[in-house]
Amino acid sequence: xxxxxxxxxxxxxxxxxxxxxxxxxxxxxxxxxxxxxxxxxxxxxxxxxxxxxxxxxxxxxxxxxxxxxxxxxxxxxxxxxxxxxxxxxxxxxxxxxxxxxxxxxxx
Numbered sequence: 001x002x003x004x005x006x007x008x009x010x011x012x013x014x015x016x017x018x019x020x021x022x023x024x025x026x027x028x029x030x031x032x033x034x035x036x037x038x039x040x041x042x043x044x045x046x047x048x049x050x051x052x053x054x055x056x057x058x059x060x061x062x063x064x065x066x067x068x069x070x071x072x073x074x075x076x077x078x079x080x081x082x083x084x085x086x087x088x089x090x091x092x093x094x095x096x097x098x099x100x101x102x103x104x105x106x107x
Contacts, residue, residue, distance in 0.1 A: 026103040027087040035106055036089075037066065037079075041097040046070045054081075068095065 026032055031054070038048045049067040056062055061082040068077050079093030081103075089103035 024105050025088045026105050028089075029087065031062070032081065032089050032103045036103050037064070037091070039104055039106070040091065040101055042068065042095050043097050044070065046075075046095060049074065052076070064091075 026036060034048075034051050037051065040048065042048060046068045049069050052065040052067060054062045054064045057080075061080050064079050064081050066077060066079070068075050077093070077095050079091050079096065081089060081091050083089050090100045091103060092100045
């Protein structure tokens with residue numbers, strides 16, 4: 001009985017903390033989706049709404065144009081997204097709390 005209770009308790013704890021587990025960097029060859037960009041921490045009280053489009057630059061980076069909600073206003077902003085030689089994706093932008101930020105895998 002004690003063994004079953006202890007096993008159940010450990011299983012319950014693992015389930016409770018499942019969402020707080022560390023997600024590793026996104027290393028896909030496909031360009032990150034809007035869901036990846038939603039996960040970033042944006043400065044001030046802004047939040048990501050959706051991507052408008054992207055433009056491939058001469059240095060093989062991308063300029064991503066997206067909509068943000070800042071208070072009650074919808075504003076347009078940009079960020080630069082690069083794929084490193086290790087296939088990690090990195091975003092650089094003025095609206096990010098941490099710049100550069102590594103794009104994380106989705107859970």
